[in-house]
Amino acid sequence: MRKLPxxxxxxxxxxxxxxxxxxxxxxxxxxxxxxxMTVRRDLAVLEGQAQVQRTHGGAVLTERMILEFDxxxxxxLNGAAKRAIAAEARKLIIPGQRVLLDTGTTTLxxxxxxxxxxxxxxxxxxxxxxxxLQHAAGVxxxxxxGVIRRGSPDLTGPVTEHCLELFAADLAFQGADGxxxxxxxxxxxxxxxxxxxxxxxxxxxSCVLADSSKIGVTALAKxxxxxxxxxxxxxxxxPRATLQRFARLGPKVITVTA
Numbered sequence: 628m629r630k631l632p633x634x635x636x637x638x639x640x641x642x643x644x645x646x647x648x649x650x651x652x653x654x655x656x657x658x659x660x661x662x663x664m665t666v667r668r669d670l671a672v673l674e675g676q677a678q679v680q681r682t683h684g685g686a687v688l689t690e691r692m693i694l695e696f697d698x699x700x701x702x703x704l705n706g707a708a709k710r711a712i713a714a715e716a717r718k719l720i721i722p723g724q725r726v727l728l729d730t731g732t733t734t735l736x737x738x739x740x741x742x743x744x745x746x747x748x749x750x751x752x753x754x755x756x757x758x759x760l761q762h763a764a765g766v767x768x769x770x771x772x773g774v775i776r777r778g779s780p781d782l783t784g785p786v787t788e789h790c791l792e793l794f795a796a797d798l799a800f801q802g803a804d805g806x807x808x809x810x811x812x813x814x815x816x817x818x819x820x821x822x823x824x825x826x827x828x829x830x831x832x833s834c835v836l837a838d839s840s841k842i843g844v845t846a847l848a849k850x851x852x853x854x855x856x857x858x859x860x861x862x863x864x865x866p867r868a869t870l871q872r873f874a875r876l877g878p879k880v881i882t883v884t885a
Contacts (some may be wrong), residue, residue, distance in 0.1 A: 722747065734836060738760055842861070861881075
């Protein structure tokens with residue numbers, strides 16, 4: 628086996644730790660066919676980048692990297708449906724608008740489609756959305772203040788709500804942790820539910836983005852119902868009868884093929 632470059636070894640070490648709670652120097656040395664000293668140097672580099680924490684005889688992921696892998700996994704869950712929903716939502720946005728994007732992974736997919744937008748203002752409590760758009764020449768990004776939610780790159784709390792009240796928006800795009808069969812919109816965090824409710828109040832129109840896996844799911848807090856929004860975009864795996872029931876609540880229901 629040809630000796631792998633150090634950057635490749637370090638990437639594979641991160642992958643191993645994403646799948647297991649810890650790795651040992653001996654196991655990595657045997658896998659890569661290098662000395663234990665070489666593995667220790669790799670771990671020292673990764674520790675210097677705050678990606679791993681060395682232990683006696685091995686290493687574990689830092690909390691930051693655990694969060695990064697967890698968020699990446701959530702973004703990829705039903706990824707095809709999320710990207711199709713985001714592409715449909717992109718059609719609602721025109722130059723010159725002020726757009727609110729919440730903290731969900733589907734709205735993050737929408738943010739990725741706005742990198743080439745022109746004359747757009749995006750207001751968001753999501754560190755991930757802000758990062759996605761920070762180099763978009765035609766997009767002015769307003770990152771709201773607040774408390775970073777543990778386990779997720781989101782800002783929330785009373786400071787976030789106060790900052791939101793300074794703005795008026797043309798469109799608000801929101802995800803959901805669940806959409807009840809009665810059209811109730813659920814969020815697993817009470818603080819985020821409050822922020823979502825306020826976003827809809829401050830936007831001229833609002834749109835909920837949720838793939839079919841969220842239908843029939845409930846969570847801790849209700850932020851409202853589909854009767855409070857103007858558009859609901861989901862994928863065609865959502866049952867027709869459910870879509871018809873949601874449409875009777877008032878929003879324009881749009882379905883996409885994943």
